[in-house]
Amino acid sequence: MLMAGKKGVILGVANNKSIAYGIAKQCAAQGAKIAFTYLNDSLKKRVEPIAAEFGSEDLVYPCDVSNPEEIKALKESLEKDLGQIDFIVHSIAFAPKEGLSGRFMDITKNAFDIAMDISVYSLIEVVRELKPLLSNSSSILTLTYYGGEKYIPNYNLMGVAKAALDMTTKYLAEDLGKDGIRVNAISAGPIKTLAAAGISDFRFMLKWNEAHSPLKKNVTTDEVGNSGMYLLSDLSSAVTGEVHHVDCGYNIMG
Numbered sequence: 001m002l003m004a005g006k007k008g009v010i011l012g013v014a015n016n017k018s019i020a021y022g023i024a025k026q027c028a029a030q031g032a033k034i035a036f037t038y039l040n041d042s043l044k045k046r047v048e049p050i051a052a053e054f055g056s057e058d059l060v061y062p063c064d065v066s067n068p069e070e071i072k073a074l075k076e077s078l079e080k081d082l083g084q085i086d087f088i089v090h091s092i093a094f095a096p097k098e099g100l101s102g103r104f105m106d107i108t109k110n111a112f113d114i115a116m117d118i119s120v121y122s123l124i125e126v127v128r129e130l131k132p133l134l135s136n137s138s139s140i141l142t143l144t145y146y147g148g149e150k151y152i153p154n155y156n157l158m159g160v161a162k163a164a165l166d167m168t169t170k171y172l173a174e175d176l177g178k179d180g181i182r183v184n185a186i187s188a189g190p191i192k193t194l195a196a197a198g199i200s201d202f203r204f205m206l207k208w209n210e211a212h213s214p215l216k217k218n219v220t221t222d223e224v225g226n227s228g229m230y231l232l233s234d235l236s237s238a239v240t241g242e243v244h245h246v247d248c249g250y251n252i253m254g
């Protein structure tokens with residue numbers, strides 16, 4: 001039981017196809033106690049049964065990360081119900097549809113601001129607000145994608161956001177290292193989730209990655225979950241500021 005005695009919060013479960021669900025599953029299997037958040041009332045109905053599946057029916061809280069008050073309220077609830085915590089999973093991203101297809105130069109300032117706020121700044125804000133609760137051997141994990149390193153058709157605005165998220169991971173890792181807090185990102189290969197449905201031609205991306213990755217397959221949420229569990233557990237106690245590719249090796253291909 002690699003996560004026995006560890007408590008934490010996972011933001012970004014939308015349903016049982018979510019990458020965050022895969023991470024929750026593996027962490028729970030290793031003995032972690034997990035709190036969950038949901039974006040809005042329609043997702044609440046999806047997240048509640050998932051929390052119950054992991055024995056966390058009393059640990060489900062609203063948190064739209066674009067609303068600072070909801071992040072503050074999350075901190076109060078976690079403090080009351082869990083006290084100290086050992087991990088945070090940030091598995092959240094959003095870009096207005098107009099930023100995920102068409103000509104890159106046509107991206108509006110409004111779309112840019114929304115994508116950067118929800119997909120990048122939210123990590124900084126969540127970490128800052130929850131910092132008083134974090135133990136001195138904590139681990140923070142976010143989810144990124146290769147489209148932040150190299151051009152990927154249609155990923156457009158989200159590519160810029162992921163590049164910023166990758167560097168946010170590194171700067172946070174340096175800042176929090178002195179407090180015994182590690183910060184890492186998993187760069188997952190493409191997986192068919194709700195968020196992925198927003199990207200034009202996503203099915204082509206899946207086929208392309210399967211054909212061109214060294215392992216000749218696509219990654220599953222269980223596989224990302226296993227790597228996530230490793231980064232959240234003490235097995236990775238000397239790993240921080242890392243963008244770890246869990247993508248069947250796709251990123252090494254020229």
Ligand code: 0WD
Nearest residue numbers: 014018019064065091092093143144145190191193194195
């Ligand atoms: O191929 C993929 N699916 C990959 C996803 C490859 C590599 C990385 N990722 C990343 C995504 O960019 C994201 O950062 O993984 C993270 C999780 O995405 P997911 O598991 O693919 O998608 P999904 O199950 O939809 O979860 C993302 C959730 C949202 O779902 P919807 O579909 O409703 O947008 O992020 C949450 C929401 O639950 N979310 C928010 N949570 C709080 N406040 C907000 C918000 N404002 N906006 C979105």
